[in-house]
Amino acid sequence: MATAQEIVGKHTADAPVNIEGLVEDLGVELVRKADLHPLIAGQIECIEPNRFRISVNKNDHYYRRRFTTAHELAHFLLHRNLIARGVDDTKAYRSLDIGNFNNQNITREHEVEANRFASRVLMPKDLVRKYHGEYAGDITLLAKKFQVSEEAMGYRLQALGLA
Numbered sequence: 001m002a003t004a005q006e007i008v009g010k011h012t013a014d015a016p017v018n019i020e021g022l023v024e025d026l027g028v029e030l031v032r033k034a035d036l037h038p039l040i041a042g043q044i045e046c047i048e049p050n051r052f053r054i055s056v057n058k059n060d061h062y063y064r065r066r067f068t069t070a071h072e073l074a075h076f077l078l079h080r081n082l083i084a085r086g087v088d089d090t091k092a093y094r095s096l097d098i099g100n101f102n103n104q105n106i107t108r109e110h111e112v113e114a115n116r117f118a119s120r121v122l123m124p125k126d127l128v129r130k131y132h133g134e135y136a137g138d139i140t141l142l143a144k145k146f147q148v149s150e151e152a153m154g155y156r157l158q159a160l161g162l163a
């Protein structure tokens with residue numbers, strides 16, 4: 001059986017990263033366009049012991065939904081023991097008392113960690129460097145290539161010292 005690392009590698013070999021395929025290959029159910037509270041971007045829930053489902057707000061732009069999917073995947077990979085019944089994320093990626101779960105285990109630091117993971121998985125360092133060269137640093141082209149918001153790409157370029 002492939003390790004999580006190998007599965008991640010397969011889906012992040014080129015841009016845009018196949019975030020949906022990655023989630024599903026890791027054995028997590030994915031509802032790409034879910035009916036959620038208007039202030040909730042996404043959630044991850046435990047549907048039975050060791051079975052998880054990520055749901056993403058159908059009203060969000062596709063690029064936002066990709067980021068949300070990656071953020072929820074981070075909770076699965078990094079914070080699985082804290083998920084309990086589930087975790088909701090607001091549009092600002094905070095676990096608050098709106099939505100379905102009001103999870104108190106997930107702290108601000110966990111959210112920062114999940115956002116950092118999402119940024120890294122959607123915009124792998126080597127690929128960003130490669131296309132940053134090819135596109136002469138054009139952030140609009142880069143954001144389109146990676147299917148992320150220009151804001152998310154801007155943060156990533158800064159983190160990599162390419163801004």
Ligand SMILES: [Zn+2]
Binds near residue numbers: 071093094111
């Ligand atoms: Zn979160």
